[in-house]
Amino acid sequence: MIRRSLMLLLGGVLALAPRADAQLKVVTSTTDLYDIAREVGGNKITATHIGEGYQDPHFIEAKPSFVLQLRNADVWAFVGLDLEIGWMPLLLDGARNPKIRQGGSGYVDCSTAIKILDTPQGNVDRSMGDVHPLGNPHYWLDPENGRRIARLFKTRFAQLDPANEDTYDKNEKAYEARLNAAEKGWAADLASIKGKPVVAWHTSWRYFAEYNGMNIVAFMEPKPGVPPSPSHLYEVIQTVKRTGAKAIVMEPFYDRKVADLVAKQTGIKVLMLPPSVGGVKGIDDYIQLMQYDMAQLAAAVR
Numbered sequence: 001m002i003r004r005s006l007m008l009l010l011g012g013v014l015a016l017a018p019r020a021d022a023q024l025k026v027v028t029s030t031t032d033l034y035d036i037a038r039e040v041g042g043n044k045i046t047a048t049h050i051g052e053g054y055q056d057p058h059f060i061e062a063k064p065s066f067v068l069q070l071r072n073a074d075v076w077a078f079v080g081l082d083l084e085i086g087w088m089p090l091l092l093d094g095a096r097n098p099k100i101r102q103g104g105s106g107y108v109d110c111s112t113a114i115k116i117l118d119t120p121q122g123n124v125d126r127s128m129g130d131v132h133p134l135g136n137p138h139y140w141l142d143p144e145n146g147r148r149i150a151r152l153f154k155t156r157f158a159q160l161d162p163a164n165e166d167t168y169d170k171n172e173k174a175y176e177a178r179l180n181a182a183e184k185g186w187a188a189d190l191a192s193i194k195g196k197p198v199v200a201w202h203t204s205w206r207y208f209a210e211y212n213g214m215n216i217v218a219f220m221e222p223k224p225g226v227p228p229s230p231s232h233l234y235e236v237i238q239t240v241k242r243t244g245a246k247a248i249v250m251e252p253f254y255d256r257k258v259a260d261l262v263a264k265q266t267g268i269k270v271l272m273l274p275p276s277v278g279g280v281k282g283i284d285d286y287i288q289l290m291q292y293d294m295a296q297l298a299a300a301v302r
Contacts, residue, residue, distance in 0.1 A: 024161055027069050027100075029078035029088065030057055031277040032140045033110060033149065035286045037077060039175045040153040044164045045075075050091070053278025056253045062087045067094035074160060076100035077153070080111035081137035108156055113148040114139045117206050138204040141275060142211040143179060143290050150175050182287045189298035196301040197243040199236060199268065201250035201259065204275060208249075212294065214301070217243045220250070220259060228258055240266045247271045247300040252279060271300045 024045040028034040034049035041047065048069055051060045057079065070076060070091055078084050092101055099106040116135035139145045154172040158165035194213035200206075201220040209216050218239040222232040239245070245268060248259045252272045259270045273293045274280045283289050 024074045024157060025072055026075040026077065027073045028076075029060075029084050030140075032146075032286055032289070033077050033079065035277050035284075036146060036149050036175070037075075037153050039286075040150050040168055040172050041157055042167060042171045044161060044167055045157065051276075053274060053276035053283070054252065054280075056251070057083055057276070058086060060084070060087045062090040062094075064094075066091050070095035070100060071097050073097060073100050073106065075106040075108055075156065077108040077110055079137050079140070080109040081116065081134040083137035105160060106156075108152065110149050110152060111135075111137065111139065113152040114145050117210065118203065136203060136206055138275070139207050140286075141205065141208040141293075143183065144211065145207065146179060146286055146290070147176055179287055182291055186291055186294045189294045192298040192302050193294070197245040198297075198301065199240060199245050199248045199262075201248065201254055204251065205249050208293070212297070214249075214297065217245055220248065220262070233258065233262060237262055237265050240268050247297065249273055249297065251275050269300050271296060273297065 023043075024041065026037050026041060026045050026047040028037055028047065028049045030051050031049050031053040034047055037045065037047050050066050050069075051057050071094075073095075076092070076097075078088060098104050101107060111134075116139065118136035120133060120135075140149065150172050154168045157168045161168075190212055195215055197215045197217045198209075199218045199220060200209075200216045203219065203221075203224050205216065208214070218236045220228050220236060222228055228236070240262065247269045248262065249271050250256065250259060250273070252274060256270055256272065262268060263270050273296060274283055274289065277283060277286055277289050279289070280292075283292050
């Protein structure tokens with residue numbers, strides 16, 4: 001009887017313990033985090049993502065299928081800084097998975113690894129537009145932050161799956177080596193971009209500018225998320241003429257009609273750059289995304 005009880009107890013413990021060969025189930029909010037997670041996790045994880053690269057990550061429909069993905073996830077990795085505030089709470093509440101809620105072992109706020117830009121000082125209210133109270137969340141557009149995200153994933157995956165720590169470490173080092181090699185390849189583009197005046201549609205390009213040295217002389221939005229008024233457009237047009245800016249940088253999911261109007265008045269080029277992996281066809285990984293955006297901008301401002 002005692003032997004039988006011990007066997008039942010042992011069987012229960014083994015049933016609760018993860019199998020040594022089980023893959024971590026990783027869900028990310030964006031395609032950029034998804035790609036970096038895949039690179040670091042390799043064949044030790046399975047990864048899926050919620051948003052698509054051609055979507056505005058602020059506005060994602062909280063579909064029931066996403067709830068099911070999160071219900072079974074070991075890791076939920078997200079951009080943070082309230083980028084996903086409009087839909088993430090609904091999905092996490094629906095999933096009822098304590099591992100991926102705040103304080104859980106699989107709750108990965110990637111912004112904790114980043115030096116954040118544009119953190120507002122003082123009180124933030126709606127008169128300031130769609131300002132993020134915790135700072136600018138579009139940090140993945142700086143490749144140095146791509147490295148920080150990869151290191152964060154390496155650490156968290158190893159904590160959750162210590163048996164494969166060496167694999168995660170090896171994969172992360174290989175990824176950084178690829179990114180370092182790619183940077184050497186676009187060094188000439190960086191030299192062409194540095195100091196060149198550009199207009200940006202949204203503050204999302206601040207990290208990109210911080211990395212490549214482009215000089216954002218004006219934003220098409222007078223305040224984040226606020227459509228430009230006629231008086232603001234007049235100011236932008238005058239700034240373009242005064243500075244000689246050659247490109248308006250904007251995401252493909254924004255309406256370009258107003259930008260085209262400024263282009264017609266000034267001769268400036270409207271440059272639609274994908275901000276995320278999969279934002280345009282054929283851009284299938286993070287390093288490729290950075291290469292593409294850097295090359296397109298360099299060609300536009302030369």
